[in-house]
Amino acid sequence: MDAQTVIAKRIAQELRDGMLVNLGIGIPTLVANYVPRGIHVFFQSENGLIGTGAVPEPGMAHKDLTDAGGRPVTALPGACTFDSAMSFGLIRGGHLDMTVLGGLQVDAHGRLANWMIPGKMVPGMGGAMDLVTGAKRVVVAMQHTAKGNPKIVNQCSLPLTSLRPIDLLVTELAVIGFPDGRATLLETAPGVTVEDVLKNTAAELVAPKRVAQMSLGA
């Protein structure tokens, strides 16, 4: 199983029946493929849609029904559409149960940097700052390292997305939480040891004596 699939499958285990959830682009989008059987989740696209469905069959796309990347999607029964003020009212106003975003760096207190690399990549924050500030639960999906360099660091060198710490970080190696504001190892992926995780993490990481194995669902 590749890194992205491990991350997406683990995050899907965080979904609960009836949740309103926003998925960012990249790995987060894959989470929708692994919704546990028997639960119904409302997926929001921040361009103004709740009830985002799969990519339409070839030739069946509607030009006015897209996701936040402008790609055609379908709408599930019970879907609704709205303007951008409503969309961000849902996000900022505490109505969004969970957001899943990609990350460039996460610090030892759970603060996320994911929107720019000064001088190199300045795409704009889009909805990321509102999502991290406003969602009830913030889950970050990212690879543990980039080209061998740790992305979980004591202090982010990149500009922060929000001062609000994230709630859960899922990588292909581990699940990390931030109780009392300290990065804490909660689970390791199948076949991964605590030492493997520590070796690839630059932040101070609390490692309890017993660390559970990551569940990837059915």
Next chain:
Amino acid sequence: MQTIALSEAVAMIPDEASLMVGGFMAVGTPEPLVDELVRQAKRRLTLIANDTAMPGAGIGKLISAGLVARVIASHIGLNPETQKGMLSREIEVELVPQGTLIERIRAGGFGLGGVLTPTGVGTLAAEGKTTVDVDGRTFLVEKPIRADFALVHARAADYLGNLTYALTARNFNPVIAMAAEKVIVCAESIVPVGVIPPDQVVTPAPVVDYLIVQ
């Protein structure tokens, strides 16, 4: 509301005008108005929109044609030409969190002196901005935005100018329709009064200044 030909509507827009344009990655953008702006080569425009789409689509066409001096947007990541213009300082770009951008426009259209938002506190987005504490929570003071013209895309307009929008093509459109000195609408269909039921009207006719005839 006045009906107007496309070329005449765009002829009203001077060089250096500020334009709010509906659309999210070119979905819900009034493309005929954008194409006509390119044809008439309006220069040094200020664009206020969610994003600058991609080269050759939506308002990305204005960037490609070199007609834009300033952009206020939340995301330019899918338009390398805007990023290039920003880095070479040919285009002044102000990046605003998406939820803050739409609220600043809403404030501009709703007669408010701005909005207080927790988004961006303690980040680069807070630079140069005032903060206010309300009941122990810190907020940024974000000022209202208005424009000379709002270029709105609607699914349908009736003969009076009442508007409805389609699916995710709604996005910024009904909000910008409140926040500009002149509101110009491109509708996919123009229908008799009553075809849009009163409770399906999203933008009321009195805020529309011009409806492009087809």
